[in-house]
Amino acid sequence: MTTGVALAPTTTAPTTRQVWTRSRGIVLAVVLLLAGAVAIAVIRSDSRHGELDPRSVDPYGSRAVAELLADRGVSTRVVTTLSEARAAAGRDTTLLVAVPDLLTPGQQSKLRLSTAGTGGRTVLVAAGSTSVERLAPGVTADPATSLRSTLDPHCGLAAARRAGSADTGGIRYTTTRLDADTCYPSQRLATLIRVPAASGGGDTVVLGSPDILLNDRLDKQGNASLALQLLGSRHHLVWYLPSLSDSSAAGTDDQKTLFDLLPSGWLWGALQLFLAAVLAAFWRGRRLGPLVPEKLPVAIRASETVEGRARLYRKANARDRAAAALRGAARTRLAPLVGVPVSQADAPEALLPALSAHLRGDGQALHSLLFGPPPGDDAALIALTDQLDALEREVRRP
Numbered sequence: 001m002t003t004g005v006a007l008a009p010t011t012t013a014p015t016t017r018q019v020w021t022r023s024r025g026i027v028l029a030v031v032l033l034l035a036g037a038v039a040i041a042v043i044r045s046d047s048r049h050g051e052l053d054p055r056s057v058d059p060y061g062s063r064a065v066a067e068l069l070a071d072r073g074v075s076t077r078v079v080t081t082l083s084e085a086r087a088a089a090g091r092d093t094t095l096l097v098a099v100p101d102l103l104t105p106g107q108q109s110k111l112r113l114s115t116a117g118t119g120g121r122t123v124l125v126a127a128g129s130t131s132v133e134r135l136a137p138g139v140t141a142d143p144a145t146s147l148r149s150t151l152d153p154h155c156g157l158a159a160a161r162r163a164g165s166a167d168t169g170g171i172r173y174t175t176t177r178l179d180a181d182t183c184y185p186s187q188r189l190a191t192l193i194r195v196p197a198a199s200g201g202g203d204t205v206v207l208g209s210p211d212i213l214l215n216d217r218l219d220k221q222g223n224a225s226l227a228l229q230l231l232g233s234r235h236h237l238v239w240y241l242p243s244l245s246d247s248s249a250a251g252t253d254d255q256k257t258l259f260d261l262l263p264s265g266w267l268w269g270a271l272q273l274f275l276a277a278v279l280a281a282f283w284r285g286r287r288l289g290p291l292v293p294e295k296l297p298v299a300i301r302a303s304e305t306v307e308g309r310a311r312l313y314r315k316a317n318a319r320d321r322a323a324a325a326l327r328g329a330a331r332t333r334l335a336p337l338v339g340v341p342v343s344q345a346d347a348p349e350a351l352l353p354a355l356s357a358h359l360r361g362d363g364q365a366l367h368s369l370l371f372g373p374p375p376g377d378d379a380a381l382i383a384l385t386d387q388l389d390a391l392e393r394e395v396r397r398p
Contacts, residue, residue: 127171146170
């Protein structure tokens with residue numbers, strides 16, 4: 001009868017613990033990315049939707065001022081492309097540019113050419129230094145903004161005098177035009193400037209802050225009065241909302257770079273990936289601590305160890321290290337034989353006189369042998385080994 005022993009089935013499939021160990025880095029990276037996305041969503045949850053849009057009833061929209069203008073017979077038309085804004089410019093039209101800095105230099109120049117000499121009014125809202133110099137020649141933006149939001153007119157402009165104090169504090173401007181009206185100064189720099197056109201009877205109004213146009217600020221101070229007078233001087237109001245996607249009228253000189261073509265949130269995404277990579281590197285990194293001696297699992301003959309170490313020295317052409325190891329070991333073995341402590345085996349002034357007295361030999365030859373320069377080639381290294389062996393045998397001889 002044959003008795004069979006049932007063997008436990010073996011499998012190479014990884015266990016649950018192994019799967020978790022291998023995949024926890026990926027899981028951690030995904031969790032970090034999700035946490036970063038949630039944090040960005042929370043931070044941007046209070047972003048201003050429909051800002052300066054005359055169709056928006058949000059606090060930062062401008063529906064209220066559009067309704068008040070409609071009650072006074074002024075029609076409001078919203079355009080989102082440069083071609084529409086240029087076509088709408090005319091003597092009986094006020095063109096409001098909500099965010100002039102979004103326009104490229106070429107678009108700004110084309111818009112200026114379309115509005116100059118038409119006899120209409122152009123209102124630039126919070127135009128920065130990149131746009132105001134092209135859209136309103138002779139006006140420059142100061143880098144420092146106004147510290148106060150509510151300011152007094154202090155100028156001869158009729159609309160400003162009738163409105164009184166208003167929330168115009170924002171970007172401050174200077175002008176070289178002597179015929180310009182500079183109103184609502186903050187530390188001697190104006191936050192509202194009206195520049196008459198050279199011909200045609202039109203003008204350009206540069207407004208340092210959009211607050212007087214916002215729904216939640218329109219009923220404060222003299223904001224409503226100032227907004228209605230600036231925007232209601234003509235029968236038609238064209239409200240231009242520029243956008244980064246408006247490239248219909250951009251010239252061939254406005255070449256887009258790679259960064260212009262990337263989505264707006266690419267920087268946050270790249271930052272999240274970088275942080276995740278750094279954390280993964282810290283997590284997976286291995287700190288190099290002190291060396292810990294361990295017993296070998298098997299016994300290895302001393303000759304094999306010597307041969308292996310010799311091959312390593314030879315592969316690295318480390319004849320100097322090999323010679324130093326051979327001489328050091330020889331000095332350590334010779335020192336007790338001639339009555340020198342092992343602690344002084346590497347001191348020529350202690351070892352060499354004792355060896356010379358024991359062998360009655362030439363101390364200079366012993367110095368060259370035990371403390372000399374490294375050999376120049378493998379043959380010299382072998383010769384050094386033979387000479388050290390011969391010296392040790394000579395010392396051990398009774």
